[in-house]
Amino acid sequence: MTSVDMRTPGALEEAERYTAHNYHPLPVVIAEGDGAWVTDVDGGRYLDFLAGYSALNFGHRHPELIAAAHAQLDRVTLTSRAFVHDQFADFCRGLAALCGKELVLPMNTGAEAVETAIKVARKWGYRVKGVADEQAEIIVAADNFHGRTTTIVSFSTDPDARADFGPYTPGFTVVPYGDLEALADAITPNTVAVLMEPIQGEAGVLVPPAGFFAGVRELCTANNVLFIADEIQSGLGRTGKTFAIEHEGVVPDMYVLGKALGGGIVPVSAVAADREVLGVLKPGEHGSTFGGNPLACAVGVEVVKLLETGEFQRRSAELGERLHTSLAKLIGRGVVAVRGRGLWAGVDIDPALMTGREACERLAERGVLVKDTHGSTIRLAPPLVVTGGELDHAVAQLEAILNP
Structure with missing residues (x-):
């Protein structure tokens, strides 16, 4: 495959042509991941706030996990x-x-x-x-x-x-x-x-x-x-x-x-x-x-x-409080309700503003990846290695699309 073939539009078209439509992915083609971040084939970077539906609790390519896999592969x-x-x-x-x-x-x-x-x-x-x-x-x-x-x-x-x-x-x-x-x-x-x-x-x-x-x-x-x-x-x-x-x-x-x-x-x-x-x-x-x-x-x-070690449970509890405190400030300002525990939140967007899918697309344009479910609800589930600053940045992008 040439470098031209790897550009986002071409890769998306190929996926659409040869894949059964059991998912409706966002228009992002990921090539690399590290911690809470992914990079697409065009070099664009995104905060991954889906984390593989919680499969990536420890982030992308956690060094100790990668080392264990490498050793076993041999x-x-x-x-x-x-x-x-x-x-x-x-x-x-x-x-x-x-x-x-x-x-x-x-x-x-x-x-x-x-x-x-x-x-x-x-x-x-x-x-x-x-x-x-x-x-x-x-x-x-x-x-x-x-x-x-x-x-x-x-x-x-x-x-x-x-x-x-x-x-x-x-x-x-x-x-x-x-x-x-x-x-x-x-x-x-x-x-x-x-x-x-x-x-x-x-x-x-x-x-x-x-x-x-x-x-x-x-x-x-x-x-x-x-x-x-x-x-x-x-x-x-x-x-x-x-x-x-x-x-x-x-x-x-x-x-x-x-x-x-x-x-x-x-x-x-x-x-x-x-x-x-x-x-x-x-x-x-x-x-x-x-x-x-x-x-x-x-x-x-x-x-x-x-x-x-308990480290990841503590991070989720402490950073989760920060996340939910920030999200609560958006209620009445484009957000109808927020639910969840730890680093997991369901956010109901005001349906008069946009659907959940539209919110996900607009956030992707601003470098944050999330997933919608059931109409105007989006889910936030960042890897547990996320930092406080990264949480603040993601919430700021949510606020920006709701209150442009």
């Missing part, structure tokens, strides 16, 4: 789970300790981890709780986002994710997010799990009402139901704690993890739970060729080490 990258490699135990032990659980099952993508959690919960229901065959029920929240597999979209309430992909998988009950009474009413003797996001990211960074998840935990315990926390986007430092559910003073029976677990280098996901839960799986009942591969585990080991 040794062995894939063995399959037919064998045990020398990075596997270190990763699983470290992640289990970080989660406070006895067992870990590594997979690849977040959706794959959610599918794993669903299978485990159902089998636990049959083998441990004693639910009759084929009768297991899992309760989820409206406006959820847990992935886009056929099973997962079966309990989505987003028409774009769900329409035209039926027939849908049965066995799921949807209740309003944050409605404890509705949840209590939905539990039956066949309920095996409640699967929810501690903060709903795709829905616009929706924070639950105070006490909601404490109530969820009580209901699950009282009814012998597993509480599964989907921390794929919200976990691993994003909200100022290792897991967002910690803000609620709650410990789930199962964590579903992904995105940042791969350090922005390789897809890594996992389910973590105690032996009574994950121990229901037996050889041959679930698997993944690439799940827990040596390269993924080598990176994952370093991710766990970074989180064990």
Whole structure:
């Protein structure tokens, strides 16, 4: 490919010509990344305030993570789970300790981890709780986002994710997010799990009402139901704690993890739970060729080490307060509402001014990359290595497009 071919318009046209339209990307073609910044093929620099939907919590090309990947590339990258490699135990032990659980099952993508959690919960229901065959029920929240597999979209309430992909998988009950009474009413003797996001990211960074998840935990315990926390986007430092559910003073029976677990280098996901839960799986009942591969585990080991220091959780908490204080000053000045925790914010733009997509395009022109969702809402999720000055700059660009 020549240098002329690499210019932004040509690269965008090529992507449009040869790629199925499952995304609607902004007109930016990224060539390099470093920390909280990316550079496009024309040399333009941007603050990355999407961070790969939280997959880049540690920034682009974090030196310790890159070093771990480089070292492993020179040794062995894939063995399959037919064998045990020398990075596997270190990763699983470290992640289990970080989660406070006895067992870990590594997979690849977040959706794959959610599918794993669903299978485990159902089998636990049959083998441990004693639910009759084929009768297991899992309760989820409206406006959820847990992935886009056929099973997962079966309990989505987003028409774009769900329409035209039926027939849908049965066995799921949807209740309003944050409605404890509705949840209590939905539990039956066949309920095996409640699967929810501690903060709903795709829905616009929706924070639950105070006490909601404490109530969820009580209901699950009282009814012998597993509480599964989907921390794929919200976990691993994003909200100022290792897991967002910690803000609620709650410990789930199962964590579903992904995105940042791969350090922005390789897809890594996992389910973590105690032996009574994950121990229901037996050889041959679930698997993944690439799940827990040596390269993924080598990176994952370093991710766990970074989180064990507490540095990134502290940065997210401290800088998140700065971010939310700045964003709150824009309410009534082009912003209708702001939600979130730590370095994660959902910002509702006044729809009379512009759509969320238009806001993203105008911010990109000013060197800040964010992502819209649901009309006039945009999401801010910078890497946890962002500086206070970079946060201030990004908010200033938001203010500039809202109040030109």
